[in-house]
Amino acid sequence: MRDRTFDPTDVAAGVIFILLGLAFGFSALGLEIGTSLRMGPGYAPLVLAGVLTLLGVLILASGLRSHPDEAIGPLAxxxxxxxxxxxxxxxxxxxxxxxxxxxxxxxxxxxxxxxxxxxxxxxxxxxxxxxxxxxxxxxxxxxxxxxxxxxxxx
Amino acid sequence: MDLLSNLALGFATAASPANLLFCLIGVILGTLIGVLPGIGATATIAMLLPITFQLEPVSSLIMLAGIYYGAQYGGSTTAILINMPGESSSAVTAIDGYQMARRGKAGTALAVAALGSFFAGSVATLLVALFAPPLTTVALKFGAAEYFSLMVLGLVCAVALAHGSFLKALAMVVLGLLLGLAGTDIYTGAPRFTLGLPELADGFNFVALAVGVFGIAEILRNLEGSQGSREVLGQRLGGLFPSRADLRAMVAPMLRGTMLGSILGVLPGGGAILASFGSYTIEKRLSATPEEFGRGAIAGVAGPESANNAGAQTSFIPLLTLGIPANPVMALMVGAMIIQGIVPGPNVATEQPDLFWGIIASMWIGNLMLIVLNLPLIGIWVKLLKVPYHILFPIIIAFSSIGVYSVKGNAFDLFAVAAFGLLGYVFLKLRCEPAPLLLGFVLGPLLEENLRRAMILGRGDPSVFLTRPISAALLALTLGVIAVMLMPRIRRKREEVFVAED
Amino acid sequence: MAQVSRIGSFASVAALLATTALAQSYPERQITMVVPFAAGGPTDTVGRLIGEKMSEELGQQIIVENVGGAGGTLGAAQVAEAEPDGYTILLHHIGMATSETLYRELPYETLEAFATIGLVTEVPMTVVARADFEPADMAAFVAYVKENADTITMANAGIGAASHLCGMLLMQALDAPIVTVPYRGTGPAMTELVGGQIDIMCDQTTNTTEQIQGGTIKAYAVTTPERLDLFPDLPTASEAGLQGLDVTVWHGIYAPAGTPQEAIDRLSSALQAALADPAIAEQLAELGTAPSPAEDATPAALETRLNEEIERWRPIIEAAGVYAD
Structure with missing residues (x-):
């Protein structure tokens, strides 16, 4: 086993969050955003999807910089x-x-x-x-x- | 001395041999069905409701209340033993309760949960008897702005549920919020994230999500490796009952949990949901050993379980004083009352005092019966863990399928179980914890709904959150919690800096 | 292929035998009544009350199955697809007619997919407000709301709910665009009305009677053509000069289209007998409603009502431009 310079769990989690954030954001695009008085159905989903994508990027970035502290182990x-x-x-x-x-x-x-x-x-x-x-x-x-x-x- | 004569009337009603019997039957049935994995309080009551229709109104409601408490106990039991919460409240119990069980302290965890619940139930019943009308007045002061601020506070607490990475916990909360928004938007009727499926018009089913990300994911983890199904819970089961030190460790969390649960339970718009999550956060903050949380901390079981049960009790207040159900379980009880010819409303207490006080008295009697019944049962529940895991898990899957299906008679919910099970397992492998996801899911619709409602009612002026005193106080509290949460980080950073300078 | 057709012909022979045998023997096992809403709600309550009485008449148990979701359309769709053998029936309310317009992608054709059995009950509605709402009576209410339409808020229990339908009618009758605030169900809406967080609502007596009698909310008018025995002092909307606010939440029982006529007739007569029972009348009175008269508890009466109501609500919903999908 060669020494990895990134944490695979964080990288994978980051990628998954980014993909989910983009998917939610994409499907929220068709929804009306509205105004601050009458927030549309798309307001909250779009904001949250953006936040999720951003968090995914941050997790991915920190995963690329750190070392793995625990192996993923066998899969079921x-x-x-x-x-x-x-x-x-x-x-x-x-x-x-x-x-x-x-x-x-x-x-x-x-x-x-x-x-x-x-x-x-x-x-x-x-x-x-x-x-x-x-x-x-x-x-x-x-x-x-x-x-x-x-x-x-x- | 009105109270004494009222309570006397209540106990006279509830303690008639027939009503005692129905209370006992309700408690036993509730426990037995509720303890089946994946079958929570709502499903249990929906299943057992028709049985009560044949009885006298008072007996019927007493039995139903017994079923409710029994189902809650049963739900906590499965949360602790096999990580399978059937209700949002017992999801928190699962965090540390299951870890205690994995360390061979299942008996202790169950006893702590039972004792905490009994204490909280007794105190909260007394509160209901003493203060139901004034507490109702407080609850009615909560409008959309107050609920929004309360949910923000809850959201901040959500992050504290995790013991791993802060960023990942935050991402899980946000994902939960997004999943919670799925379904038809109540303001415009626009379908959101429904993938064109009419089954998703009312959003994802909570039970399907909880069973999937907690229960199924955990089973998959236990099936890992070429051997398959390793012995999960080990052979040493330890002492069944809490030691003196355990008991000492649970007193303060139990008191705080009871207080928090009693207050939040009164709020009909989802306040009770926050009780157990909030209690967990408080205990973790106050603990001298916060690193124990998530690894089997007694306070992490005692606090939330007390909060949960106290909230369950005081959530009867809006129903008793106004006739308005605070949650789906209460709605089922209203249905039962109407079928009995009692339409619940603000006059029940004066028009039918024997019913009103009889139910309150039977709450306490039901709790007493539960503790008497459950402490000896702990031994049996724990022995169930000796059943080889490869025999146990197909049984769990079978009962969860029935439980999920029985809630709405909807096959789609079963497909959701499988999907969330896979998602939960993937996240488990990536060390993302499911509890913040679940809280986000519960809070998501409440948060958005009340934000939008507050903005409509406040004519688009965001200052309503600060000009309404209760809302402002809650937001101030939120800021306080954030400050307290950040402090140790800042201190640690500073210490690191000092170390570096040395 | 041969296998399939043999099974098919066998099935049709069996169905034929079943139909001829049906007249004497129906019902010979328990009947499932689908209620397309959650257990414990007002519709579920009506279903369980009437189901129990009809069971006595039929000599077979009617069991209620709650298939909630999507404004009742999921449960209705399930019955539309069920075998038309008389053993699956549907209890639905006014939503059966309004969902035809509210849902642009309804998975069934309301008029084609169902056979009607009969009307069960019609629940009147009441115009109510928070306890300290200023106007003293309905006439003052009409004037006040018209004047202050842009500051008054009206609650409803979500799209397609009875309170939403009545609210649309009220706005149309008043010709005033009141700010509408939807809630997730009647419970939260009523809580905020009692708490004075919101001004007015129009909802079924099932939900409002106890609160009105307890004085926690204020009632202005009923939405029926005549005054109710329950509230002899409350005027009808038209008495107060407000035309067109005439609405009840009517409940009907349906079966999948193609159900044998014998079964429909048997169910309909059981429904009429059940509705004639004084115990049912008493229990429905508790809910602020009354059993439908025998002439309405017939397939023809429900069919007429369903047709009328679909046409009546179509323009109202289209004008409001609110759809549930």
Whole structure:
């Protein structure tokens, strides 16, 4: 490992803030800015987006001048790949498939985010969580979820 | 001696065996649902509301109040144990509470939170009984200019939430403010940052943001490395109950938090939101060891938890004296009252004294039940941490999905959870802390709305902020806080200079 | 492809069977009533009250699902897309008609996407002001507001809210451009009115009755053609010489277009029976309103009302130039 002369976390954070600031600023451009009596919807967003971009520049500048004090470390690629789609899957299927299958699938998918999870364990876990939630939320609390949705009707 | 006879009436109402039972059921149900990760007080109450419709009006409201306190306790529990706050107030508890849990002091953190909440709840209930009408008068003096100045003060406090880089904390606050502005502009109807999606017309859902940047990001961090799911909380769980030194360390923060929370809770326009954040800032400033904050400081749990619970109690004041709900939870209670045939208004106290004082009395009884119930439960909650992490986290994901979805029945909120989870993880890796982002998100709309409203009401004259006395006082206080915050920096700089000269 | 068409034809046969069987058996499971606003609000309250009574009539539970957001259009859109089988219905208020103009990109065609079931209730509105507002009665109010229009401030609960609609009508009737200050919901608007931070508002009796009776705000007029039993002393706007301020927040129940006629009829008769119940009348009276008469709780009456109101509000909203998207 060669000695770096900049702090990668600060540089990356600075760049992200600059990009976000520009993105927010860009989408606020179409909004009316207004006057000080009647501030338009674009007033605050534009000012704040400018401030965010400026802060991003400052963070980037300080990152380029300092040494890294801590490594970024390993990234949770597998975790992100299985975990993040789980709530999305639930959202996509809860109306069509219904609460029970949607929750089962989402839990099963999330379970594989850890390499320690054995397939039979994941299956047992998903079944247990689904059964518990169905009893508690659907039967006991009577929440208006359809347990099995129209996609399964035929 | 009116007060005594009123309180006697209240306790007579609340302590009837049936009402005690409903209070207990409410407290238990509230705790059990609220402790499920990602399910905060609003979601819990929305879920449990229909159960209360079948009861007598007084019993129904007593049970609902019990559910509310129970859900708050439950929310703090998940914030401490797995870094999963379901409400803005418990986001602060998560900062140091979770760090205490990671150091094997989960039991202590939970006990400190419970004791602080109970003390604050008792004091605030007494305040509600004694001073509800005069406090209402104060709250009504708050107009747009005052709220704006209060939010500015809150914003300054936000930076103190971070223990890392000052610049990054500031950037996170600003990003939070921007995210908070998303949605339809209430003044002109112009859509802002909605990406053309009707689901974003009312902005991002707070629960989705909190679950994403706190909970999901933390789970991802724990899944890092080739091994995957390292043992997060270690095997040593330490003593369950606070030591004598712990208790001594929590007294002063608890008192200050209770005071701050009681005052801010009365303000219906979002004052209570600031209570726990403000308390954290104060404790960090006053602490002899500010570097402990963010690494598991007891004061960082005791203060905000007390402030939060005191605020929860006094936020009933506008509802009780005016019939105006101060937050979404109160709005749910108003709905429940109307369904029971009671339309809440300024006359409830005189027309239905048994209801009015019965609810106040049951607040205290509910808090008492919670502490009795929760102290023994701490042992069980802490044992849950012994469940292997790779078993625990899919369960967390499942419950969070249900919780987020149940708030509005909106699938889009679940997509937001995933997006904010990713964003939160990236920021975590870049050592940008999520708490200032969350506070910015909550303050953003309030800040802008009240600024614009004050300018309209003040005919475009910015001096309204200085000519209205409460607003001017708040701005002066803001300047004071900034000065105090800058002082150690200046001193340090000066010392560095002196060292260099030596 | 063959697979798909087989499923398709199977589905249509099943649907046919379901329709013929429906007359006798509907409803045979619980019905979801979508309320397109948050739980605990006034619309949700109306929905839960009427839903509970209708459940008794139908012999099946009606459960309320709150799908809030975007002024009620998200919930309405969801019902528009739901299966037209009689098991998903919508309770919506005047916003059903105004959103047709307020939203330029509405995801459904209001008149095509829904079948009407019946009117539920009409909530009157009141012109109110802070407790120490100078004018003594409605006539003085009209004169005073016209004279001081540029210094008077009027609150509303956000774009498309009942208070916003009534405020637009009030300004049109007075022909005075009052400074409008929007709030995020009724709670904050009412707080600031009670606190005297803002001058006037026009809102539903649901929100104002208790405050008027408690003396924390002052009432000037009602917006109905006749005086209300609740406030016999309050004049109607037209009595005070203000024409055109005639508005109520009417609530109706809808189903997705294509719902079988048997289900519509069954729901409509259940609605009429529920509205005839004295307990419902009593609970609605608490809210300052009354159940719609049986002849209004019909598909035809609601359809007429919906058509009229869409046309009525279109020019008003377009003239104000305020859109919610």
């Amino acid at each position: 690629w597998r975790g992100a790949a299985f975990l993040l789609p789980a709530p999305i899957l639930f959202g996509l299927t809860v109306r069509g498939l219904g609460f029970v299958p949607a929750l089962f699938l989402a839990t099963l998918l999330a379970a594989f985010a850890s390499p320690r999870m054995k397939p039979w364990q994941a299956l047992a876990l998903a079944v247990t969580v689904t059964a518990f939630s169905t009893i508690v939320f659907s039967y006991a609390l009577g929440l208006p979820f359809r347990r099995f949705g129209p996609w399964l009707a035929q």
